[in-house]
Amino acid sequence: MSGTGGHEDGEEPRWLDEQEKAAWTGLVSLVLLLPGKLESPLRQEHGLTLFEYLVLSHLSEAQGRTLRMGELAFLASGSLSRLSNVIKRCEQRGWVVRTPDPADGRYTLAALTDLGFDIVREAAPTHLRAVRGVVLDALSTADQKALTRIADKLRIVPDDFG
Template identity: 50%
Template sequence: MNEPRWLDDEEQDAWRAMAGIVFALPAALDAQLQRDAGLTHFEYTVLAALSETEGRSLRMSLLATLANGSLSRLSHVVKRLEKQGWVRRATDPDDGRYTVATLTDDGYAKIVATAPGHVEAVRQLVLDPLTRAQTRQLREIGSRISRGLGVPAAGECPELNRPIP
């Protein structure tokens, strides 16, 4: 049996810093979005992804990947967004085996109204404390970790030809 590859002090400090962010940042973003727009961060991510695509439509399977959630979770969220009149679902006209989610005009208005507050929260919580060089390093680190997890990294979604939100 192989001996565990224990973390050295520097690795342990890096891991604890990362773990702190992984737990605290989603809660802070959710709190801001709930307070200001009545949305969860996951709902915001779904609306934002749709708003940035041609035709404001995506297959649910791709949308789940972009939102970093399961198809089941996405289905429940899209159902709630449909009730608000922000999203509608339909059978994919190109392949009836798939469902397409489309952002409505009201949904687009919601994301346009919500985005400035969310961007300000992202700036305050993540970007403002960093230098430009650290921001570039953060992108590279995030991309490497994402690829290791098998998740599309920022800028690596050819179906959209744009960065992932």
């Protein structure tokens, strides 16, 4: 961007019309407020962040409760560095163990322990109540399908997977 307030390519910005502005401000509101609404009950009742819960939940659903770190980061919509920090904390709590992948030592596996599985099982109803109360109960089946289509179109892959 040049110092004159214009654009390097010389084009004026395409300002948002009313519909675009409504869509954009609605999305920004969801992006900024929704995670806190979903995380608050998890923190209060189980001492978990939303990201920690998502990580543990994905592990709990995986075959053998084990995933490669890269796949887990993708599923939880986080970067490898963020996941590594969370997995380290989960290891310290006895919820997860990391091991080299025996199929390919270049990769690291994260495995959910029995204690970690118990934590997910205890927290799942809290998370489900929040998801239903904050998101799903307000949407019709058609709205849910539309939201799925929109999320798929706007899907962002973390930088270290792009």
